[in-house]
């Protein structure tokens with residue numbers, strides 16, 4: 001996590017100095033009008049987290065809108081002297097996009113930090129549609145499951161350690177403000193109001209990914225330097241009694257990626273040094289690429305790249321950040337087999353046959369869509385992908 005320095009801990013000296021005017025818009029008038037329902041209507045057994053968090057209407061979240069490539073505060077040019085954050089129809093405008101709540105700008109050691117402060121419910125309206133895509137009403141349970149997973153992640157990531165809670169990018173959850181919102185996702189958020197995933201009575205970190213490819217993964221299978229969690233373990237996405245999988249409608253359920261000698265050498269020279277002790281230049285020819293074992297869910301545990309300058313081993317998710325495509329996009333998943341052909345003492349072609357898209361940990365989003373189409377409700381979907389958890393709610 002980047003360190004932004006003490007300066008970020010007190011908001012905007014501009015307020016006091018009068019150098020800037022920040023538009024302020026109330027948020028209570030625009031919350032969804034769909035009435036909230038209990039996750040277990042008529043049941044008194046729903047676990048409730050009391051006292052630590054506010055409910056979704058009252059809980060403020062702080063989202064960093066402008067960040068640099070290293071994840072730190074971006075220097076925003078043109079903020080010398082007086083400036084105004086304009087507003088339009090009750091929304092705040094920032095770089096042409098509309099946001100609920102308010103925008104706060106504060107000075108940091110490295111520039112200005114632009115933070116959108118708004119309620120949890122309003123934040124989720126700008127997250128859920130971007131994370132699960134445009135869905136139909138028959139897939140509502142998947143959108144509800146996504147809403148609960150995104151809400152739980154957000155409560156878990158509220159922090160006093162810095163002046164914002166989450167980034168507006170894949171570093172946390174993709175957030176697009178008002179223009180991202182859809183009616184279906186707004187309804188999914190409202191009908192799961194304050195519902196979260198709990199383990200030992202507390203919200204958990206709820207990782208999710210596009211497509212598991214047949215089975216989700218335990219944490220350390222992919223993020224090898226992070227501890228396993230009892231509620232993040234291998235879950236089969238096979239449809240019982242069939243050879244099909246809930247996530248096989250995904251466009252990336254299966255895929256291939258190939259390299260010729262020059263293409264393989266290019267990605268290795270560009271990225272291998274970032275994840276191993278390989279030299280940044282003069283790697284030499286790629287002599288062999290070899291699998292080093294499988295994880296319990298069948299993913300590649302490690303991969304050794306033998307070059308003229310030495311042998312280097314990549315582990316877990318790092319493999320994806322080296323074996324990129326020609327445009328620089330990371331490899332779809334670590335759930336693949338490889339076939340290397342050699343000629344003249346170097347790898348002349350490398351062919352990867354894989355399944356799934358994303359890290360594979362926690363909820364499989366395409367699997368959730370498949371399960372929703374099959375009639376499962378959002379509670380079943382969440383309790384499947386986060387085994388051992390309970391579905392409860394935050395009390396205001």
Ligand SMILES: [Zn+2]
Nearest residue numbers: 212247364367
């Ligand atoms: Zn899946």
